[in-house]
Amino acid sequence: MNYTNLLKISGGALLRNKMRAFLTMLGIIIGVASVIAMLGIGQGSKQSIREQMSGMGTNLVFVMPGSQQRGGVQMGPSNMQSLTMDDVTAIAKECPHVAAVSPEVRSSGQVVAGNKNWPSTIYGGNVAYMGIKKIEVADGRLFTDKEVHAMAKVCLVGQTVVDNLFGEGADPIGQTIRFKKIPMLIIGVLAEKGENSFGQDQDDMIIAPYTTVQRRILAIDHIQGIYTSATSEEESELAIAEISTVLRRQHKISNPADDDFRVMAQAELVKMFTSISDVLTMLLGAIAGISLLVGGIGIMNIMFVSVTERTREIGLRMAIGGKSIHIMAQFLIESMMLSVSGGIVGILLGYLISYVVSGMMGWPVVITSQSVVLSFLVCSAIGIFFGWYPARKASALNPIDALRYE
Amino acid sequence: MDKTIIQVAGLRKEFHVGDVTVHALKGIDLTITQGEFVAIMGTSGSGKSTMLNILGCLDKPTGGDYFLDGINVAGLDKNQLAEVRNLKLGFVFQAYNLLPRTSALENVELPLFYNPRVKTRERRDRARAALEAVGLAGRMHHTPAQLSGGQQQRVAIARSLVNDPVVILADEATGNLDTRTSYEIMELFQRLNDQGKTIVFVTHEPDIARLTKRSIVFRDGHVIKQQAVTDRLYASELIAALPVEND
Ligand SMILES: Nc1ncnc2c1ncn2[C@@H]1O[C@H](COP(=O)(O)OP(=O)(O)O)[C@@H](O)[C@H]1O
Numbered sequence: 276m277n278y279t280n281l282l283k284i285s286g287g288a289l290l291r292n293k294m295r296a297f298l299t300m301l302g303i304i305i306g307v308a309s310v311i312a313m314l315g316i317g318q319g320s321k322q323s324i325r326e327q328m329s330g331m332g333t334n335l336v337f338v339m340p341g342s343q344q345r346g347g348v349q350m351g352p353s354n355m356q357s358l359t360m361d362d363v364t365a366i367a368k369e370c371p372h373v374a375a376v377s378p379e380v381r382s383s384g385q386v387v388a389g390n391k392n393w394p395s396t397i398y399g400g401n402v403a404y405m406g407i408k409k410i411e412v413a414d415g416r417l418f419t420d421k422e423v424h425a426m427a428k429v430c431l432v433g434q435t436v437v438d439n440l441f442g443e444g445a446d447p448i449g450q451t452i453r454f455k456k457i458p459m460l461i462i463g464v465l466a467e468k469g470e471n472s473f474g475q476d477q478d479d480m481i482i483a484p485y486t487t488v489q490r491r492i493l494a495i496d497h498i499q500g501i502y503t504s505a506t507s508e509e510e511s512e513l514a515i516a517e518i519s520t521v522l523r524r525q526h527k528i529s530n531p532a533d534d535d536f537r538v539m540a541q542a543e544l545v546k547m548f549t550s551i552s553d554v555l556t557m558l559l560g561a562i563a564g565i566s567l568l569v570g571g572i573g574i575m576n577i578m579f580v581s582v583t584e585r586t587r588e589i590g591l592r593m594a595i596g597g598k599s600i601h602i603m604a605q606f607l608i609e610s611m612m613l614s615v616s617g618g619i620v621g622i623l624l625g626y627l628i629s630y631v632v633s634g635m636m637g638w639p640v641v642i643t644s645q646s647v648v649l650s651f652l653v654c655s656a657i658g659i660f661f662g663w664y665p666a667r668k669a670s671a672l673n674p675i676d677a678l679r680y681e
Numbered sequence: 682m683d684k685t686i687i688q689v690a691g692l693r694k695e696f697h698v699g700d701v702t703v704h705a706l707k708g709i710d711l712t713i714t715q716g717e718f719v720a721i722m723g724t725s726g727s728g729k730s731t732m733l734n735i736l737g738c739l740d741k742p743t744g745g746d747y748f749l750d751g752i753n754v755a756g757l758d759k760n761q762l763a764e765v766r767n768l769k770l771g772f773v774f775q776a777y778n779l780l781p782r783t784s785a786l787e788n789v790e791l792p793l794f795y796n797p798r799v800k801t802r803e804r805r806d807r808a809r810a811a812l813e814a815v816g817l818a819g820r821m822h823h824t825p826a827q828l829s830g831g832q833q834q835r836v837a838i839a840r841s842l843v844n845d846p847v848v849i850l851a852d853e854a855t856g857n858l859d860t861r862t863s864y865e866i867m868e869l870f871q872r873l874n875d876q877g878k879t880i881v882f883v884t885h886e887p888d889i890a891r892l893t894k895r896s897i898v899f900r901d902g903h904v905i906k907q908q909a910v911t912d913r914l915y916a917s918e919l920i921a922a923l924p925v926e927n928d
Pocket residue numbers: 696697698703704705723724725726727728729730731732
């Protein structure tokens with residue numbers, strides 16, 4: 276008895292019951308497709324988040340005003356105004372693991388140019404700001420230290436702002452825009468960044484000297500955030516510690532629980548997001564795994580039915596010379612054909628789902644060959660595992676009892 | 682002296698059903714030689730099928746000896762028995778036992794699947810030859826559902842022939858067929874026997890037994906009579922004598 280013959284026999288039996296074979300395979304198809312899709316989408320979203328975040332610099336360390344809730348009571352607005360330029364100066368002077376530091380202030384509102392206007396956000400920083408946030412100048416120039424001191428009415432605009440105020444492809448340098456009635460000269464255009472993983476348009480922004488935004492637009496004394504670059508990604512932790520120490524002294528805080536600021540590292544955020552995405556992937560993967568198990572039980576069930584239905588056939592095969600091993604192989608191959616062809620269809624379907632979902636979310640499609648090979652092996656194993664018992668039952672039949680079976 | 686194909690001595694078979702022990706065969710002695718055409722006769726429940734199943738290595742005797750073509754069957758394990766059935770025995774059942782939705786040709790090929798010495802090409806050729814020998818050359822690709830009872834039984838006979846067995850065992854092979862078709866099947870068996878095939882044929886119909894060469898009568902698990910058929914009939918003559926059907 277060779278394998279081609281066995282394949283023919285088992286395949287023929289399945290083809291005679293196409294609908295039943297398909298329904299049995301469906302469990303496996305759904306299981307494998309969801310495993311492949313879950314892993315693919317999970318990997319894709321993770322990679323996308325990681326790319327976006329490291330696009331902002333993996334050594335980024337930033338300070339936000341405010342605190343964790345204290346005893347359930349959120350502190351008042353003064354708490355949100357805790358950061359000042361003195362803090363920035365102190366950090367720049369005293370933190371050896373901070374390579375660059377910039378204040379951040381921002382304001383949202385309508386930007387007007389001629390008869391057009393567009394809602395956007397203006398960010399204020401010093402000359403190091405764009406370097407820290409990895410924003411590049413595509414055209415024109417950055418503002419200078421002098422302009423920062425002078426509260427110069429100059430700005431750099433993102434591509435989305437250009438498109439909406441001046442039309443696509445227009446050169447806005449030298450033109451003037453108005454933001455909250457303040458006229459500002461455009462001295463540069465920002466390099467395009469596209470959407471981030473949260474669907475935010477990173478080109479819809481204007482950058483100006485912080486002094487201009489702080490004094491002329493917002494008319495405030497505090498700043499809204501501090502952005503720094505640690506000397507390296509690995510040294511972010513040290514930078515956080517140094518910054519915290521400096522700020523506590525500046526703010527006269529002795530107990531870290533009383534902090535009126537939060538220091539965070541981009542690297543940490545990346546870790547947090549990817550670990551959330553890992554947990555989700557695992558959870559969904561586990562659900563997909565359960566559906567594979569259910570699919571396997573479905574195969575076992577149908578194989579039992581198949582063995583019972585064909586008891587007389589088994590008897591006949593034995594009567595004309597079929598050995599136990601032939602009968603066993605016949606049914607094992609039948610169940611493996613079910614599970615493996617279900618697996619192949621499932622892999623293709625999983626691919627399709629990954630492409631569609633990732634396409635909609637703008638994520639890269641990451642389907643590792645490991646997950647495909649693994650699914651394939653798991654399917655074969657399911658075929659053998661769940662086909663084993665029914666096949667054993669068939670092969671252990673007594674020829675005469677099987678022939679007489681009603 | 683012709684070669685002994687089947688030699689049975691003191692053969693017993695008991696069935697246990699709950700607390701009851703059924704003695705189906707109570708010490709059978711039999712010898713069947715090459716080229717014989719033997720009818721095993723007897724009333725229902727006399728042990729004919731039980732005997733044939735043991736001769737066919739489908740069932741094991743409770744006691745006694747059975748030599749098939751010089752082999753002591755009692756000493757064989759499950760796999761060896763399967764090989765013996767494959768190479769030395771051909772079965773014809775009352776209910777034909779063909780695989781449904783499978784062509785006549787594939788049904789006949791089936792025993793050759795389990796014979797590792799036969800390659801694909803030879804398998805097909807031998808199955809064709811067997812179907813031609815039983816007069817079904819034009820029905821190779823018909824499934825059982827597309828064939829009459831007589832034709833199905835011919836397919837089953839072709840299947841029993843295809844591995845060139847030393848003996849063909851048939852249990853009530855004409856039991857499901859009308860008179861004319863039964864005679865046609867018997868004509869086929871007579872022809873095969875003329876060509877040298879050894880045939881053991883179980884039947885409870887005396888007129889069918891008269892178409893064989895020797896009858897062995899069972900009653901209640903014993904052989905009560907063995908005799909050569911003296912007034913032998915020929916199926917071809919019986920068919921010729923049947924009233925012509927006009928339709
Ligand atoms: N599998 C079995 N279990 C129990 N009793 C059986 C079995 N097979 C046959 N018998 C009994 O053995 C006896 C002979 O049966 P069988 O050989 O089938 O008779 P025949 O074929 O001559 O009609 C009967 O009494 C029958 O009930």
